[in-house]
Amino acid sequence: MKGAKPVIAIDGPAGVGKSSVGKAVALRYDLSFLSTGEMYRCLGWKVLDMGINLDDEDKVFEAAKNIKWSFERASDNSLKVFVDGVYLGGKLFSDKVGQAASKASASARARAVVTQKQIEIGRAGAIVMEGRDIGTVICPGAQVKIFLTATAEERAKRRFLQLKQNGKTADYEQLLSSIKARDERDSSRAVAPLKPASDAVIIDTSDMTLRQVTDKVLEISSPYAS
Ligand code: DC
Numbered sequence: 001m002k003g004a005k006p007v008i009a010i011d012g013p014a015g016v017g018k019s020s021v022g023k024a025v026a027l028r029y030d031l032s033f034l035s036t037g038e039m040y041r042c043l044g045w046k047v048l049d050m051g052i053n054l055d056d057e058d059k060v061f062e063a064a065k066n067i068k069w070s071f072e073r074a075s076d077n078s079l080k081v082f083v084d085g086v087y088l089g090g091k092l093f094s095d096k097v098g099q100a101a102s103k104a105s106a107s108a109r110a111r112a113v114v115t116q117k118q119i120e121i122g123r124a125g126a127i128v129m130e131g132r133d134i135g136t137v138i139c140p141g142a143q144v145k146i147f148l149t150a151t152a153e154e155r156a157k158r159r160f161l162q163l164k165q166n167g168k169t170a171d172y173e174q175l176l177s178s179i180k181a182r183d184e185r186d187s188s189r190a191v192a193p194l195k196p197a198s199d200a201v202i203i204d205t206s207d208m209t210l211r212q213v214t215d216k217v218l219e220i221s222s223p224y225a226s
Helices: 018-028 036-049 057-066 089-093 095-104 108-124 134-138 152-165 172-188 210-225
Strands: 007-011 032-035 069-073 079-083 127-131 144-149 201-204
Touching: 007 018, 007 134, 007 210, 018 032, 018 127, 018 210, 032 036, 032 079, 036 057, 036 079, 036 089, 036 095, 036 108, 036 127, 057 108, 089 095, 095 172, 108 127, 108 134, 127 134, 134 144, 144 210, 152 172, 201 210
Parallel strands: 007 127, 007 144, 032 127, 144 201
Antiparallel strands: 069 079
C-alpha cells in the first residue's frame, strides 16, 4: 500500500486545527505541507490592497489571474507562498483578510484559477494539503482523506486561548460570530463548498487534544506514508 509520493488531504472548517495537524504529519513522514487557505488569503489580501470591491467578480477574477505564484519549502516542511515574489507571512492572518479570502474564494472564476495551481501541486505528490475541497476537487485520488470537525463554540474557544497565549486581545463572542459567518459562506457557496468527500474519514475533534488528533491522522496515514 505504501506509495512513494502519497497525498494526504485534510479538510474541514475554519479554526479546526488542520494546519497544526497537517504540519506535524508532514514532518513525521517527510512530506511537504501546503495550506491552500493561505493562497486564498493571499488573493484576499491582494484584492483589499488594490482597493477592489469584493463583490466585483470581474476584478476579483482579474486579480487572481494576474498573481504570479511561487513556493519555497521551509525548514518545517511547509511551502511558503509568494505572491508576485513577495512573502506576505503574518499579514495574512487577520480576521479581515480571512473574511476577504472567504468572499474571494466564492467567486467561481477566481476559484478556478487558484484551483488549477493547487491541482498541479497535488499532482506532484509527496504532500499534505489542507483546505476545504482537497479531497473532493483538488486531489480526489488522494491516498488519505481526512475531514476534521468541531463545534463552532469549541473552535472559537481554541482561537481565543491561542490569541491570549500570544499576548493578544481577544473577544470570544466576536470570534464565534466570525467563525459562524465563514462556516456559512464556505459551506453554502455553489462551487466546491466545504464538505467531506464520500470516502473521507471524519474525525470530530471537539473533545480531543491536538496530540490525539495528530496521532489518529498519523495512524490512518501510516500504511501509505511511513
Ligand atoms: O483555511 P483558512 O481559514 O486559511 O482559509 C481562508 C478562506 O479560504 C476560507 O474561509 C475559505 C477559503 N478556502 C477555500 O475556499 N478552499 C480551500 N481549499 C481553502 C480555503
